[in-house]
Amino acid sequence: MTHTRCPGCPDGTKGPGKYLCHGCWTGLTMAARRALKRRDRQAIDRLQELYRQLGANVPLTKITITP
Structure with a gap:
């Protein structure tokens, strides 16, 4: 299993199939x-929404995801 860099923090790593490291997720x-846990046709859109907000430096506690 390969771990990759977490997009939510500078030095965290996330496991396969994870969006963020544990610290950022919590x-x-x-x-x-x-x-983000919902698995339906809009799941990719919600993930992109998360990554857009992370890219715009929105604090984790202020990130909102369309249900």
Whole structure:
């Protein structure tokens, strides 16, 4: 299993199939985590929404994901 850099922090790594490292994942609000866990046709859109906000330096606690 290869670990890759976490997009939410400068020195974290995330495991395969994970969006963020554990520290960043728990830094998200429960609503954001719940939305990102949903597996449906909009899952990719929600993931892109997360990455756009991370790229814009939105703090983890302020990230909102469309349910």
